[in-house]
Amino acid sequence: MDTHNNSEKPQDTGHEWDGIRELTNPPPRWWLISFHIGWIWCIIYFLLYPSIPLINGSNEGLLGWTQIKEFKEAVAENDAVKAPYVEKLKAMSASDIMADAELRNFAESAAKAVYGDNCAACHGAGGEGAEGLFPVLADDNWLYGGDIDTIIETITDGRMGDMPAHADMLEAEQIETLTDFVIALPKGEASKAGWAMFEEAGCMGCHGDNAKGGALNDDTYSGAVNLTDQVWRFGGNREEVLRTIRYGVNQDDVAQTRSAIMPAFGEKLTAEQIKILAIKIHAMGGGQ
Structure with a gap:
């Protein structure tokens, strides 16, 4: 096979297979620029951020950035925003909080995480309960009362239903x-x-x-x-x-x-957590 290039044809490497020639045309300039920008950016990134594996972890990076640090900063910012509301909640009763629209909305929002961690597993994310197992919280039917003080009592001390078995009492x-x-x-x-x-x-x-x-x-x-x-x-x-x-x-x-046993949360949750949780449940079930 003739491997010499013809000046009137595109230059190639001399490799040809099944009629396909390997040309020597240079890549487009935009591609070369992108390529060089890419590897230069990789070096800069590796220097700025913790990305190079080491024996006991990775390099810290010139910026000293970590996901944990960013998370803690975000939590601190969030706590700073909530702090004034939290202080007001501590000094107010649940009834007074519900009478203040702004504080009530804050309490219901703040209680989402508490509810998710402690109540949703049994009563469902939306308070829908589970038939035959756990009561519905999203209706206005209350076994022990739906006023805010009674709900706080229920969460704090728990509940345990009692109905005698009649198999040996009746025919x-x-x-x-x-x-x-x-x-x-x-x-x-x-x-x-x-x-x-x-x-x-x-x-x-x-x-x-x-x-x-x-x-x-x-x-x-x-x-x-x-x-x-x-x-x-x-x-x-x-x-x-x-x-x-x-x-x-x-x-x-x-x-x-x-x-039919509702566990007591008085020792697990703080008084403020119980207070906002009761306000959320009160709102879910229409209150009383």
């Missing part, structure tokens, strides 16, 4: 009658026999003589659910209601009992 037929009554009640279809069984089983002692829950049917809350609405703590189908009546809630030595 199977009586439990069936009571189950039918509980299912029919919110539909307005409860029978006289059901009401009689409700009274005979002693359910009025907690749920009230009108089955609306509360303590002895007054205006306070005891954790006894309202049986007349369509809100179901553990599910409203017949099988779930039967289980709850038979095995109760939080009963020792009862294998199939329901578990």
Whole structure:
């Protein structure tokens, strides 16, 4: 193969394969400029920032910049902005904070991280709860009361529901009658026999003589659910209601009992964290 270049043709290296010649044309000037800018910038970057691996880490760089340092500076700036609001929150009650629109908005925003770290795992990111496991926080149905002071009490001390297991207290037929009554009640279809069984089983002692829950049917809350609405703590189908009546809630030595325990956060969270968390939950559930 003739490897000599023809002056009238593009210069090549003499390499040809399958009709394709390797030319010696220089790359475009813009490409060369970009190439040189690239390696020069790499050297400058390696000198300014911690990028060269060493035995015990990397070079510190002439600027002394690190991600941790930048993060700490950002946190410090954020804390400086929040400081005036935090000081006001410490000196005010939750009710007073909610009466101040600016402070209330700050408290609800500041509580997002606290809620995410301590509440979202059970109650969901939006307070939607989990059927049969954890109560919904995003509605206006409250087992122990939805006023701000009661919510603070709930978060601080926790809650533990209690309902006796009736499997050994009532006959199977009586439990069936009571189950039918509980299912029919919110539909307005409860029978006289059901009401009689409700009274005979002693359910009025907690749920009230009108089955609306509360303590002895007054205006306070005891954790006894309202049986007349369509809100179901553990599910409203017949099988779930039967289980709850038979095995109760939080009963020792009862294998199939329901578990309804809210842990206490009084020692884990600060008073300010509990305060803003209560304000956020109050807002999620419409308050009271």
